[in-house]
Amino acid sequence: MITAEFVYWLVAALFVAVAVIRAVDRTDTRRFGSAAFWALLAFCFVYGTYVVDKSGSAFVEGLAVLAVAVLAGFGFPGRGTALTTDEPTRERLAQRYVNWLFLPALLIPLVAVVFGSVLKNVKPGGTPLLEVGSETVIGLGVAAVVALVVGMALFREPNPMVPLREGDRLLGHIGWAAILPQFLATLGLLFTAAGVGTAVGKITDSVLPHGLLLLAVVVYCLGMALFTIIMGNAFAAFPVMTAAVGWPLLIEQFHGNPPAVFAIGMLAGFCGTLVTPMAANFNLVPAALLELTDTYGPIKAQLPTAVPLLACNIVLMYVLAF
Amino acid sequence: MWVLVAVAVVVVGFALRLNSMLVVTVAGIAAGLIAGLSPVKIVDAFGTGFAGSRSVTVFIFVLPVIGLIERYGLQHRARTLITRLSALTPGRLLAAYLLIRQVTAALGLLAIGGHAQAIRPIVAPMSEAAAERRHGDLSRPARERIRSYAASADNVGAFFGEDIFVAVGSILLITGFVDTTYGLKLDALDVALWAIPTAVCAFVIHGWRMLRLDRRLDELVRS
Incomplete structure (x- = not known):
C-alpha cells in the first residue's frame, strides 16, 4: 500500500531547498532566521513520519514545532531577493507560449482527481493500492511532480533550480502564513485534549433546545460567519465552531455527513470574510489600491451578496448533509 | 469551563x-x-x-510549478484573454470576470486574478471605459461604485471557487483538523465536491448583482 509519507518527504525536500536558497542569499539581511525556519519545518515533516508510527519522540517533534512558532513570532521567514523574469520578458514569453501556459497548472487538478476518484478504488488482492483517506494528498504530490516535469519540458528549462527559486519567491510572499492552517489543525488536538468541546457542548446543550436540527445548523453557520467577522479569518473560526457545535451536535447527535457539514460550514465563514474590515487584505487593501474615497466600498458591494449567500449555506447544509 | x-x-x-x-x-x-x-x-x-496534520501543508508543493508558469508569462497571458471582454457593458464584463475568476480558482489558478495583479491594472479600468462608452463622463460616485464592484467580483470569485480545488489551505485544514482531532478519515476530494453547490449559489447571486450594475449606473447618471 502506498502511503502519503513520501509526499511529506517531497514537501520537506522543497523546504530544504528554500532554506538553502535563503541561507546563501547575501542580499537578505534576515537570511539565517528565514533559513532556520524552513530547515526546522523540513525536519518536522521528515521526523513526523516516525512520530506517526510511534518510533520517534513526540517531544522532540513538539520542541521543533514550538521553535518554528517562536521564529514566526519574530517575523520570520522574510522574503529575499527574487530572481525571476521582468515584465517585458514575461510579455514576450506570454506571446510565445500563449494558452500552453495553462497546461501544467491544469494537470494538477486533473491528476489529483484521477487519484482521488479512480485509483482510490483500485484494490489489487483486496488491499487498497492507496492509503485510505490519503488518496487525494498522494495524488497531489504526484500531480505537482507531473506538472513540473511537463512545465520544464514545455519551456525547455533544464535547470531544476529555476522552479525551486520560483517556489522560494512565492513562499517568501506567503511567509509564516503558509503553515498557519496546520497550526490551527494542531490546536484542535490540544482543544480536544483539554476538553474544550465538552465544555462548549454543555453550554450549547443547555441553551439550545434538544433535538432541533435546523437550529443547530443555523447556530453553526451563523457562528462561523460571526467568529470570522470578529477574527478576520475563517480558518481560525473553524476549530472553535467545530469543537463547539459542528462535531458534538451536527455530527454526533444528528449524524450529519462530515464532508458536507464541514465544507459548507467553512463557506459560511467565508460569507463573514466578505463583510469584515478585519480581513484587510481582501477588503481594505483593494480600496486603497483602487484609490477609493470610501474605504468600505468593497464591503458595501459585498454585503448584499454575503447575506443571501449565508442563508443559502444554511439551507444547503440542512438539505444536503442530513 | x-x-x-x-x-x-x-x-x-x-x-x-x-x-x-x-x-x-x-x-x-x-x-x-x-x-x-x-x-x-x-x-x-x-x-x-x-x-x-502534515497533509494540511501539502498545498505548498504546487508552488514551484505555479511560480514557473508565472515566470513564463501566465499573468500576462491571462491579461490578454481578459482584455477580449472589453466590448461588453460594465455589468456583463464584471459578471464574466466573476465566472472566469471562479472557474480558474476552482482549477487551482488563483495566481491569474487578484486585486494588485488584475483588478487595479485591467478589470477596473476596462469596466470604467465600458461605462464611459455607454454613459459618457462618469461622476465620482459612479466611478467608486464600479471599482468597488470590480474588487467584489475578485473576492467572491476567489473565495467561492478555490474551495473546489483540493490543494487549498481551507480544504486541507478541514480534513487535517477533523482527522487528527476526531480520528476520521476524510478525503479532501469529497470535501471539495461539497463546495460546488455554494459556488453555484455565489455565482448566481453575485453575477445577478453585477448585471444589475448597468441599471444602477443608468440611475446614477440620470440623477
Whole structure:
C-alpha cells in the first residue's frame, strides 16, 4: 500500500531547498532566521513520519514545532531577493507560449482527481493500492511532480533550480502564513485534549433546545460567519465552531455527513470574510489600491451578496448533509 | 469551563491582530495548562498534532510549478484573454470576470486574478471605459461604485471557487483538523465536491448583482 509519507518527504525536500536558497542569499539581511525556519519545518515533516508510527519522540517533534512558532513570532521567514523574469520578458514569453501556459497548472487538478476518484478504488488482492483517506494528498504530490516535469519540458528549462527559486519567491510572499492552517489543525488536538468541546457542548446543550436540527445548523453557520467577522479569518473560526457545535451536535447527535457539514460550514465563514474590515487584505487593501474615497466600498458591494449567500449555506447544509 | 479561556485567547488574539502563529501557540499551551497537562505532555501534543496534520501543508508543493508558469508569462497571458471582454457593458464584463475568476480558482489558478495583479491594472479600468462608452463622463460616485464592484467580483470569485480545488489551505485544514482531532478519515476530494453547490449559489447571486450594475449606473447618471 502506498502511503502519503513520501509526499511529506517531497514537501520537506522543497523546504530544504528554500532554506538553502535563503541561507546563501547575501542580499537578505534576515537570511539565517528565514533559513532556520524552513530547515526546522523540513525536519518536522521528515521526523513526523516516525512520530506517526510511534518510533520517534513526540517531544522532540513538539520542541521543533514550538521553535518554528517562536521564529514566526519574530517575523520570520522574510522574503529575499527574487530572481525571476521582468515584465517585458514575461510579455514576450506570454506571446510565445500563449494558452500552453495553462497546461501544467491544469494537470494538477486533473491528476489529483484521477487519484482521488479512480485509483482510490483500485484494490489489487483486496488491499487498497492507496492509503485510505490519503488518496487525494498522494495524488497531489504526484500531480505537482507531473506538472513540473511537463512545465520544464514545455519551456525547455533544464535547470531544476529555476522552479525551486520560483517556489522560494512565492513562499517568501506567503511567509509564516503558509503553515498557519496546520497550526490551527494542531490546536484542535490540544482543544480536544483539554476538553474544550465538552465544555462548549454543555453550554450549547443547555441553551439550545434538544433535538432541533435546523437550529443547530443555523447556530453553526451563523457562528462561523460571526467568529470570522470578529477574527478576520475563517480558518481560525473553524476549530472553535467545530469543537463547539459542528462535531458534538451536527455530527454526533444528528449524524450529519462530515464532508458536507464541514465544507459548507467553512463557506459560511467565508460569507463573514466578505463583510469584515478585519480581513484587510481582501477588503481594505483593494480600496486603497483602487484609490477609493470610501474605504468600505468593497464591503458595501459585498454585503448584499454575503447575506443571501449565508442563508443559502444554511439551507444547503440542512438539505444536503442530513 | 475554564478551558474556554483558551478559546477566548484565539478570538481576542486574532481580533487584536497579534501574530497569529503566536496566538495559536499560546492558546494551545493555555488549553493544556488549564486541563492540567504537564508541560512535557503539552509539548508532546504539539508534536503529535503537527505530525498528524502534515497533509494540511501539502498545498505548498504546487508552488514551484505555479511560480514557473508565472515566470513564463501566465499573468500576462491571462491579461490578454481578459482584455477580449472589453466590448461588453460594465455589468456583463464584471459578471464574466466573476465566472472566469471562479472557474480558474476552482482549477487551482488563483495566481491569474487578484486585486494588485488584475483588478487595479485591467478589470477596473476596462469596466470604467465600458461605462464611459455607454454613459459618457462618469461622476465620482459612479466611478467608486464600479471599482468597488470590480474588487467584489475578485473576492467572491476567489473565495467561492478555490474551495473546489483540493490543494487549498481551507480544504486541507478541514480534513487535517477533523482527522487528527476526531480520528476520521476524510478525503479532501469529497470535501471539495461539497463546495460546488455554494459556488453555484455565489455565482448566481453575485453575477445577478453585477448585471444589475448597468441599471444602477443608468440611475446614477440620470440623477
